[in-house]
Amino acid sequence: MTVTVDIVVPTIGRHSLRSLLEALAAQTVLPGRIVLVDDRRVPDGPLPLPPAATTLQLDVVRGGGRGPAAARNAGWRRTDAEWVAFLDDDVLPPADWYAGLLADLETDGGLAASQGRLRVPLPADRRPTDWERNVAGLERAQWATADMAYRRSVLEAVGGFDERFPRAYREDADLGLRVVRAGGRITFGRREVCHPVRPVDRWVSVRLQRGNADDVLMRALHGREWRRDAGVPPGRRTRHVAVTLAGFTAAAAGSAAMVSRRRWPSVLSAFSAMGWVAGTAEFAWARIAPGPRTGPEVTTMLLTSAVLPAAATWHTVAGLARLPRLLRRGGPVRASAGGASIEPPAAVLLDRDGTLIRDVPYNGDPERVVPMPGARDALDRLRAAGVPTAVVSNQSGVGRGLISRAAVEAVNRRVEELLGPLGPWLVCFHGPAEGCECRKPAPGLVLRAAAALGVDPRRCAVVGDIGADVEAARACGARAILVPTTVTRPEEIAAAPEVSTDLGAAVDRLLGAR
Numbered sequence: 001m002t003v004t005v006d007i008v009v010p011t012i013g014r015h016s017l018r019s020l021l022e023a024l025a026a027q028t029v030l031p032g033r034i035v036l037v038d039d040r041r042v043p044d045g046p047l048p049l050p051p052a053a054t055t056l057q058l059d060v061v062r063g064g065g066r067g068p069a070a071a072r073n074a075g076w077r078r079t080d081a082e083w084v085a086f087l088d089d090d091v092l093p094p095a096d097w098y099a100g101l102l103a104d105l106e107t108d109g110g111l112a113a114s115q116g117r118l119r120v121p122l123p124a125d126r127r128p129t130d131w132e133r134n135v136a137g138l139e140r141a142q143w144a145t146a147d148m149a150y151r152r153s154v155l156e157a158v159g160g161f162d163e164r165f166p167r168a169y170r171e172d173a174d175l176g177l178r179v180v181r182a183g184g185r186i187t188f189g190r191r192e193v194c195h196p197v198r199p200v201d202r203w204v205s206v207r208l209q210r211g212n213a214d215d216v217l218m219r220a221l222h223g224r225e226w227r228r229d230a231g232v233p234p235g236r237r238t239r240h241v242a243v244t245l246a247g248f249t250a251a252a253a254g255s256a257a258m259v260s261r262r263r264w265p266s267v268l269s270a271f272s273a274m275g276w277v278a279g280t281a282e283f284a285w286a287r288i289a290p291g292p293r294t295g296p297e298v299t300t301m302l303l304t305s306a307v308l309p310a311a312a313t314w315h316t317v318a319g320l321a322r323l324p325r326l327l328r329r330g331g332p333v334r335a336s337a338g339g340a341s342i343e344p345p346a347a348v349l350l351d352r353d354g355t356l357i358r359d360v361p362y363n364g365d366p367e368r369v370v371p372m373p374g375a376r377d378a379l380d381r382l383r384a385a386g387v388p389t390a391v392v393s394n395q396s397g398v399g400r401g402l403i404s405r406a407a408v409e410a411v412n413r414r415v416e417e418l419l420g421p422l423g424p425w426l427v428c429f430h431g432p433a434e435g436c437e438c439r440k441p442a443p444g445l446v447l448r449a450a451a452a453l454g455v456d457p458r459r460c461a462v463v464g465d466i467g468a469d470v471e472a473a474r475a476c477g478a479r480a481i482l483v484p485t486t487v488t489r490p491e492e493i494a495a496a497p498e499v500s501t502d503l504g505a506a507v508d509r510l511l512g513a514r
Helices: 016-025 051-055 068-076 097-107 130-140 152-158 171-181 204-222 226-230 237-259 264-288 295-329 375-384 405-419 444-453 467-476 490-495 503-511
Strands: 005-011 033-038 057-062 083-087 113-119 147-151 186-194 347-350 389-394 425-428 460-464 479-482
Touching: 005 016, 005 068, 005 097, 016 051, 033 068, 057 068, 057 467, 068 083, 068 171, 068 467, 083 152, 097 113, 097 147, 097 186, 113 130, 130 204, 130 295, 147 152, 147 171, 147 186, 152 171, 171 186, 171 204, 171 226, 204 226, 204 295, 237 264, 237 295, 264 295, 347 444, 347 503, 375 389, 375 405, 375 503, 389 444, 389 467, 405 425, 425 444, 444 460, 444 467, 460 467, 460 503, 467 479, 467 490, 479 503
Parallel strands: 005 033, 005 083, 033 057, 113 186, 347 389, 347 460, 389 425, 460 479
Antiparallel strands: 083 147, 113 147
């Protein structure tokens, strides 16, 4: 039987996205559904899609600018195929890539994941620069999501990507380690994609040192041998720390020598300065020697080698400082044996109109507030179970100039008079055309509600009456329950992961039913 595959592409709208979509549209076997996760924080317009994209089954999802791990989670949770293939938006698959992907996945029925082979083209007329060698390292990387396919059931079992990794760095190695340690088997496929070297500025290597904070988290989660287990080459952290300490000591002792008559600060400063110079020179030469040794490249290596060890050390210390907070936050939520959690959610986030009260379009009159049948009883059961709640509501009538913010707040007060305290209210007053991050189906309201309650959004449940409520929940990894009304479209009901007849039935699911 032919496998089914959905493709997920996280993107911040780089120009390379056009080339990727053109390459996918030119496949000998046309791909199935492609989920583009628009991870721009504040989109300044639609994604740059080429005309060829009209031949593809594209589904664009808002990611909210929360990083590649969260974007990939939002993407794969939107899929329903047996397999999910992840592609970076700067790779170029050849015309037979999708056919090769299907062949790789059909070859072995026991696979948990299949990794594509990456080819990084390097210049033939000279030796590669430091940045080109850095990118070429992807050819040897293990579990790189530039081209990686996972069974959807495996992603569900391990909880997907860990969103505590905020950058495109180590989030793929972390997932691979969790899958392998859970008994999954990951192999290299025969398909191949090209990963061009994009131009960058002189200081890119210094900015990349932010990844040292993620290495701290990797060691805490996977033990001191995580590099060996994940196939990651050893770094230079010990030498970077030594060079940084030498430079700091030279500066501090030199300052002390200026205000002291003693000789030892001057001697200590001189020896420390020599150590810093020697360490920096060794590091610079290690980067210059295999390269083209042109004037611009040598200058870049000298400048960045002088500051890179300090940047790496700084981010390591920052990673250690934030580690307790990240560990308290918790990682991906694993599915239970039955495929669903039997524990109550950490919080329930409720839509207002059509879920808590009758939907009266653009209502600014508290006297017209009528609770939905059984809403008060359902909320009382949540309160008795100790499950906190919040309200997440679109109120575009304010942005459209149809009602005032004060009128909306008066209606909200009336809702609580009738239904009891509901926790924080997170309301979007923007109109649909304003491109905000809060209006559902964007995840902003859900994320803000979870933050206000101090809980992980992935441990929340969102209950609403239309597809936008469901999509906002899925974009955050939250559980979504749809309670249809007369305004709910049939396709929204069909696409919802869980459907309940009313709020009371949804609370039954959340408090006990599997």
